[in-house]
Amino acid sequence: MNHSHIKNLVGTGLCMALGLLLPQFFHAIGAGSVFLPMHIPVILCGLCFGWQYGLVCGVVTPLMSSVLTGMPPIFPVGLTMMFELAAYGALAGLLYRKINLNVYVALIVSMLGGRIVSGIASTIFYGVAGKEYGFQIFLAGAFVTALPGIILQIIIIPLMVIALEKSRVIAQPVRLSA
Template sequence: MNSKTNNMIKAAIFIAIGLILPYFFHMVGMAGPVFLPMHIPVLLCGMILGWKYGIVVGFITPLLNSFLTGMPPLFPTGISMACELAAYGFLSGYLYKEKRLNIMFALVLSMLGGRFISGIMNYILLIAKGNNFVFKAFLMGTFVKGFIGIIIQLILIPVVVKALEKGEKVTA
């Protein structure tokens, strides 16, 4: 199987994980915004497959979740998340695979960059709808409510990426 086909299959698997993980978290209540399960496969995809796949997986995953499960609601959250996760996928792939930054530094920059895009998108979408954008509420929802998810990402993603890279070297 050629490399492009192999990467497309892996990208589809990351999308599937991005659909399944949030579903299980939502079965236990509204735990998605706390544990951020959709972020993990997108960040992993960028770091493993690169920014081109990361941006696509990041953009598609929340929209598919919205259409298939109703979570997140498409407007404004689903659209905002599609841009946020596309930024995660792009930045994690670009910073880690292209610029070869340290995995933790690339991960933190990706997470901050995605949240910055989320803030911009939420502002634009809420103002366009005639609602107010409350910066303090955005910060609380993005950093405080999702603190556990952020910690999980900072621990889990480097471990998974390094294990997969080590596995590739062993099989090569």
């Protein structure tokens, strides 16, 4: 096992731990569903360590949170979040580390892609659960209620990635010259 793989595994574990702790703080002040605290470490994991690590972090973190804290409830919310966060982590890493998009572009596209996955998963799982779910509920939850969290993510995540790269805690993606 090489040094970078170990660093990526440790970083992913740290992101998972943050994904368990941050929601506890935000929910304590009643701001969990508004600021989307579990999303931040998952997206950060993908951007910092790559799509595979972001995918695993996105699947495991809401599952562990559900098992350890009861939040989110495993079905349908937790299962939906597993798909949504897996998409965020995987897309962020793929777009930033593999396709070499700018960190802001990779972040915004992954946020949109994750929300599309969330809408599809919610339609399926809420339907199976016999709960009401439709396009207006999707828009309200994914964009209106979540707007403060979206703004926070767009501000804080790129700054964290750039700071970690400049301090050489994580490697900068290899950019292809034109």
